[in-house]
Amino acid sequence: MSPQRGIPLVTVDVTYDVGSRVEPPGKTGFAHLFEHLMFEGSENIGKGEHFRLVAEAGGSMNGTTSEDRTNYFETLPAECLDLGLFLEADRMRALVLTLEKLDNQREAVKEEKRLRVDNQPYAPSFETADALAYDAFPYKHSVIGSMDDLQAASLDDARDFYGRYYAPGNALLAVVGDVDPADAFRRVKSAFDEVPAREAPARFAFVEPSPSGERRERVEDRHAAMPALHVNFKVKERRHPDLFALSVVERILGAGETGRLWRRLVKDDSLALSLSVSLDERRGPSLFRVFSLARPGVTLERLEAEILGDLERFAADGPTPREMERARRLLLASAVRATQTTQAIAFLLSEYGLYDGDPGLFRHDVEAVLALDAAAVKDAAARLLVATSRSVVTVVPSEAKEAA
Amino acid sequence: MSATRRLPPPPSPPLPFVLPTFTGARLANGLAVRAARWGRRPTVAVSVLFPGAGSAADPPGREGMAEITGDTFLGGTRRRDARGLAEALDDLAAILEVSAGSDSSVARLSILEKDLDDGLALLAEVLTESTFPEDEFEKNRRRQIDVLAEQRSEPDFLARERLLDRLYPGHPYGRLTATEKGLEALTRDEIAAFAATRFSLSHATLILAGAADPDTLLRSASRAFEGLAAGLRVPADTVPPPPRIDGFSIHLVNRPGSVQTNLLFARPALARRNPRFTTALVANQSLGGGASSRLFHVLREERSLTYGAYSSLSARVAGGQFSASIDCRTEVTREACSGLFDLIRAFAAGGPTGEEHERSRKYLLGSFPIPRETPGGVAQDEISRLLHGLPEDEWATWRDRVGAVSRQEACRVAEDFFDPDTGILAAVGDAKVIRPVLESFGDTTLWDADGPRA
Numbered sequence: 001m002s003p004q005r006g007i008p009l010v011t012v013d014v015t016y017d018v019g020s021r022v023e024p025p026g027k028t029g030f031a032h033l034f035e036h037l038m039f040e041g042s043e044n045i046g047k048g049e050h051f052r053l054v055a056e057a058g059g060s061m062n063g064t065t066s067e068d069r070t071n072y073f074e075t076l077p078a079e080c081l082d083l084g085l086f087l088e089a090d091r092m093r094a095l096v097l098t099l100e101k102l103d104n105q106r107e108a109v110k111e112e113k114r115l116r117v118d119n120q121p122y123a124p125s126f127e128t129a130d131a132l133a134y135d136a137f138p139y140k141h142s143v144i145g146s147m148d149d150l151q152a153a154s155l156d157d158a159r160d161f162y163g164r165y166y167a168p169g170n171a172l173l174a175v176v177g178d179v180d181p182a183d184a185f186r187r188v189k190s191a192f193d194e195v196p197a198r199e200a201p202a203r204f205a206f207v208e209p210s211p212s213g214e215r216r217e218r219v220e221d222r223h224a225a226m227p228a229l230h231v232n233f234k235v236k237e238r239r240h241p242d243l244f245a246l247s248v249v250e251r252i253l254g255a256g257e258t259g260r261l262w263r264r265l266v267k268d269d270s271l272a273l274s275l276s277v278s279l280d281e282r283r284g285p286s287l288f289r290v291f292s293l294a295r296p297g298v299t300l301e302r303l304e305a306e307i308l309g310d311l312e313r314f315a316a317d318g319p320t321p322r323e324m325e326r327a328r329r330l331l332l333a334s335a336v337r338a339t340q341t342t343q344a345i346a347f348l349l350s351e352y353g354l355y356d357g358d359p360g361l362f363r364h365d366v367e368a369v370l371a372l373d374a375a376a377v378k379d380a381a382a383r384l385l386v387a388t389s390r391s392v393v394t395v396v397p398s399e400a401k402e403a404a
Numbered sequence: 405m406s407a408t409r410r411l412p413p414p415p416s417p418p419l420p421f422v423l424p425t426f427t428g429a430r431l432a433n434g435l436a437v438r439a440a441r442w443g444r445r446p447t448v449a450v451s452v453l454f455p456g457a458g459s460a461a462d463p464p465g466r467e468g469m470a471e472i473t474g475d476t477f478l479g480g481t482r483r484r485d486a487r488g489l490a491e492a493l494d495d496l497a498a499i500l501e502v503s504a505g506s507d508s509s510v511a512r513l514s515i516l517e518k519d520l521d522d523g524l525a526l527l528a529e530v531l532t533e534s535t536f537p538e539d540e541f542e543k544n545r546r547r548q549i550d551v552l553a554e555q556r557s558e559p560d561f562l563a564r565e566r567l568l569d570r571l572y573p574g575h576p577y578g579r580l581t582a583t584e585k586g587l588e589a590l591t592r593d594e595i596a597a598f599a600a601t602r603f604s605l606s607h608a609t610l611i612l613a614g615a616a617d618p619d620t621l622l623r624s625a626s627r628a629f630e631g632l633a634a635g636l637r638v639p640a641d642t643v644p645p646p647p648r649i650d651g652f653s654i655h656l657v658n659r660p661g662s663v664q665t666n667l668l669f670a671r672p673a674l675a676r677r678n679p680r681f682t683t684a685l686v687a688n689q690s691l692g693g694g695a696s697s698r699l700f701h702v703l704r705e706e707r708s709l710t711y712g713a714y715s716s717l718s719a720r721v722a723g724g725q726f727s728a729s730i731d732c733r734t735e736v737t738r739e740a741c742s743g744l745f746d747l748i749r750a751f752a753a754g755g756p757t758g759e760e761h762e763r764s765r766k767y768l769l770g771s772f773p774i775p776r777e778t779p780g781g782v783a784q785d786e787i788s789r790l791l792h793g794l795p796e797d798e799w800a801t802w803r804d805r806v807g808a809v810s811r812q813e814a815c816r817v818a819e820d821f822f823d824p825d826t827g828i829l830a831a832v833g834d835a836k837v838i839r840p841v842l843e844s845f846g847d848t849t850l851w852d853a854d855g856p857r858a
Binding site for chain 2: 004006007008009043044045047048051052053054055056057058059060061075076077078079080081082083086087103104107108109110111112114115118119120121178222223224225226256257258263266267268270273293295296322325326329330332333334336337339340341342
């Protein structure tokens, strides 16, 4: 519960400890498909009614599924807090599943996969990059899953999944906004008291083998206009000290107007059309990602050599004092910018609350990163951004163009 | 569903949402300043609105002028080169961009409140001392040409580009972005001249919203901007009214191997200043504004044809359009196309049901605070108010006007502006499969990703 007074809005967020990582082979995409079913009605809510009730209240709502968790949220006028709690409690207690709903949402999700992945340039290559970087199945497969697995999903699968993962003890409720905490707690209690306790699943755990040497793959992309390159490094889990240091590396190499890789390759030397550096932080092994589109006339060999050369130089020389200071300022400013809305605060608190049992760790982590010195950052780059943990995917436009 | 179905709980007494009041001032050089205290975090959203400096002012044959001018403001100033400028911005953890819309360009600065004075000084330097170095201009221009080639691989870009081109033929609103030809022809001196004549402070408004009282914001603004030159007189040209569209036509952009068909329809509708615009927003909400609206409900939730189907209104200074879209797997293009148009046609003829209309009004009234939670949100309100020449109390009275829209008015506006028998349908997909399908809906012209088919 985080009171944010002044603007009469409230975000209600329920985050369940289930993501695509729990899916076994043959069931890929199911966690996300199930997220769709959660909007299709429960004991007291008919099909389509969830959307209508939230709209009539003047709210916005959605759900998202990641590798590590699934969340459901409404941002509502503060006086409609009870509605958000009612909707969440009702679908936690008594979701109504039918084959008709499953078939309907199966098609919606397949269409979503076509829209976001299959019909877009480069999007399929991100699936290839994850499959190459990871050995264990949980992170090796994509959240959206495969068409075959989506097609095979059954109503029994949905019932089992709900029973197993949608227990109250496997979820965290966040209420953020213009509320009086004592009053809001009373309302929460009244709404969720009737959700019976169910056995919560054991904490999910899996073993990802240690990095064992560079991996490479080449893919053709019929929708891509330019060649592209993924350079990924498999690293430790979120909140590991290595990740704090890598979050500084990420900023110095890729953030703002001066991020080294972006500035040199995109702006100064015009070798790349775009370049992003990102730390994909997960509850298990995470990825330090570089993704770049080559400019026409620049080979992927050249682009890769330039990127790796810059990474090596950074690992050898470390950051300058000015870069360290800038990275700290960027971190503080982005922490301010990332906590401007009740929804953004709810997401942040929920993940820390669910994963770590302490929503307040967000502040701790900001402090931990601010306390790092240049030597620690250099050490992390030298130790972690190495060939052994590297996977490289080259994306080449396929030539075949057909006439209409 | 149980027999003793429990009803959703009613709301508590409503809490008032009061928008901030903008305080105004005008500096000696003519720059108007508007400031308001807003937001929960120690940050300030700063915008400078330059009306008339958008892509509609690109001279013929120089399409991309406003866009490249905006990019090249960060190419260097009299005091520092591009890298020096980048370092100065990052030292403040500031985000600054100058971006071109069709009717205006806007410089946007996001800055922590404690760094406001330094941030404003840097913004003033960029806007009045930029040197538009030849090499930086050249790099931006070349990059933009390559960006265009990349964008032509994205179905959404292709649909929107072709739609605007056919909805506004020969008109400045008919372009989604720069063109390769225009970019090739541009010179450094031309963009420097464009900046000098279109980005004059005397014609601009500086808007500040953030975690300080308006007087403090105004004082900071005048410290940074008051000694600066007014700039040249901005040409008083106006964008002509969009050309009239007769009938309905289909424009298919061939994208071999597409597994989906993207359908995007639009027709002329209302300019933002039209008093019926608000009524049209209420009506549109019932048809296609969200997940509880008719298009989404029927085409996705009932008929399993799509991931999402929506409609919207967009308004520019000289005109506006009503749009509707659906993306579907190639095999059901016929069902999706007829489904979309049948629903729009029925809505244009009959308008919303009483229940739909009530829900739309309630949604628009209740959700009003959500996009206005941040300083950037209320700054955007002020930008659109000024750009479209709306009254001072536009946003303060907006909910009263939405609340007063009757179902009959919503029906009339739907009849006048949503009828799909006039308009353009842009389609992107695998032409060898969907061309015959589309031809059964109307005259279909085939295009390639980069333009007319030879």
